[in-house]
Amino acid sequence: MAHINTTQYALLGMLSYMPMSGYDLKKFIDQSISFFWSENYGHIYPVLKKLEQEKFVTKRVEHNQGKPSKNIYSITQEGLSVLTDWLAAPVQKEIYRLEILLKLFFGYLTETGTMIEKVAVHKKTAEKTLRELLDIENHINTQHHDLPKNKPPYQLLCLNYGKHFYNMVIKWCDETLGILQAAKNNQQ
Amino acid sequence: MAHINTTQYALLGMLSYMPMSGYDLKKFIDQSISFFWSENYGHIYPVLKKLEQEKFVTKRVEHNQGKPSKNIYSITQEGLSVLTDWLAAPVQKEIYRLEILLKLFFGYLTETGTMIEKVAVHKKTAEKTLRELLDIENHINTQHHDLPKNKPPYQLLCLNYGKHFYNMVIKWCDETLGILQAAKNNQQ
DNA sequence: GCGCCCATGTAACTAGTTACATGATTCA
DNA sequence: TGAATCATGTAACTAGTTACATGGGCGC
Numbered sequence: 001m002a003h004i005n006t007t008q009y010a011l012l013g014m015l016s017y018m019p020m021s022g023y024d025l026k027k028f029i030d031q032s033i034s035f036f037w038s039e040n041y042g043h044i045y046p047v048l049k050k051l052e053q054e055k056f057v058t059k060r061v062e063h064n065q066g067k068p069s070k071n072i073y074s075i076t077q078e079g080l081s082v083l084t085d086w087l088a089a090p091v092q093k094e095i096y097r098l099e100i101l102l103k104l105f106f107g108y109l110t111e112t113g114t115m116i117e118k119v120a121v122h123k124k125t126a127e128k129t130l131r132e133l134l135d136i137e138n139h140i141n142t143q144h145h146d147l148p149k150n151k152p153p154y155q156l157l158c159l160n161y162g163k164h165f166y167n168m169v170i171k172w173c174d175e176t177l178g179i180l181q182a183a184k185n186n187q188q
Numbered sequence: 189m190a191h192i193n194t195t196q197y198a199l200l201g202m203l204s205y206m207p208m209s210g211y212d213l214k215k216f217i218d219q220s221i222s223f224f225w226s227e228n229y230g231h232i233y234p235v236l237k238k239l240e241q242e243k244f245v246t247k248r249v250e251h252n253q254g255k256p257s258k259n260i261y262s263i264t265q266e267g268l269s270v271l272t273d274w275l276a277a278p279v280q281k282e283i284y285r286l287e288i289l290l291k292l293f294f295g296y297l298t299e300t301g302t303m304i305e306k307v308a309v310h311k312k313t314a315e316k317t318l319r320e321l322l323d324i325e326n327h328i329n330t331q332h333h334d335l336p337k338n339k340p341p342y343q344l345l346c347l348n349y350g351k352h353f354y355n356m357v358i359k360w361c362d363e364t365l366g367i368l369q370a371a372k373n374n375q376q
Numbered sequence: 377g378c379g380c381c382c383a384t385g386t387a388a389c390t391a392g393t394t395a396c397a398t399g400a401t402t403c404a
Numbered sequence: 405t406g407a408a409t410c411a412t413g414t415a416a417c418t419a420g421t422t423a424c425a426t427g428g429g430c431g432c
Contacts (some may be wrong), residue, residue: 285384
């Protein structure tokens with residue numbers, strides 16, 4: 001393959017669970033992997049079209065009474081094949097761009113109180129996301145996709161990453177707030 | 189400001205430490221915040237030009253014997269002003285795209301051994317980055333920028349995030365490898 | 377009647393990466 | 405002599421976001 005477009009593998013992977021429309025894909029992604037992956041319609045629809053041209057998916061139209069018709073996409077054998085090739089290929093170096101840390105790095109330019117507020121908001125956001133992870137956990141547990149038996153619980157392994165991550169963030173925020181607050185008290 | 193280009197704030201922030209060339213900026217970024225932020229030349233040079241047009245930085249040419257000349261950029265009062273405005277503004281929602289988790293989420297499509305290898309590599313990468321963080325720590329500690337006294341140690345707070353993060357990743361990898369290995373043994 | 381959800385899609389844009397071109401110096 | 409570092413920059417590209425357009429159904 002000439003180049004790598006990760007979105008296309010994300011969509012193929014989701015379609016390996018079950019045939020879906022672009023709209024369904026967005027919802028499914030938001031309700032399962034949103035804490036580490038996101039897609040938007042402006043990207044999903046063009047990529048689906050491209051996947052269809054490449055014969056990695058097929059489209060059929062589902063007519064529903066009372067609702068708009070849907071374009072349902074199914075993964076093909078070729079699609080499964082490129083997907084599993086990608087799974088076996090090395091992971092690209094992950095590039096993080098954490099705006100909160102960038103601001104904190106330049107924090108000496110501003111009031112300590114400003115940075116305290118940023119970190120406090122960051123902590124609240126992490127706590128909220130952690131709660132949402134539990135919703136996702138429920139969602140995964142109540143869905144019975146007839147996943148192959150004797151396979152590891154991959155979805156739960158991913159979820160576990162999220163739990164570790166957000167708990168770590170909360171812990172770091174607490175530590176950081178302690179240091180910032182102490183510095184602020186000293187300034188007065 | 190009409191739109192947000194985070195790179196321009198990253199560059200302005202770095203220039204608030206000291207005047208630098210585009211080349212210096214890249215090196216400085218790589219040696220201080222690379223574990224949570226990165227920039228490349230193809231982006232740095234055009235953004236510097238834009239910042240100069242907007243009068244957020246000024247350029248002067250430094251002639252060096254035996255070496256090519258450098259364009260040294262300094263932040264202006266206006267530049268400092270937009271930078272501190274940005275510091276006070278809310279942090280954008282951080283969007284994570286973790287390819288390792290995306291692959292793991294579709295791991296049931298492939299051999300357990302394939303996923304074990306991915307996680308093992310991920311662990312090794314995290315261990316390597318953690319070691320690099322200690323180098324950065326040394327670099328920060330040995331640089332004496334005459335940072336304002338009675339300010340919190342912002343650089344160390346950022347670094348501490350990195351330590352927490354990569355230790356968490358290593359822990360999660362260990363847990364995950366345990367589960368995958370057990371599943372693999374059961375399959376045989 | 378209003379707002380929300382369902383459903384698909386495009387256009388315009390911003391952001392960011394990769395590859396390339398240039399040319400000098402230093403070091404092995 | 406060849407590789408690495410210093411130093412700047414552009415062109416072509418890929419990726420991803422935002423805003424907009426359309427239109428029906430449902431619940432309050």
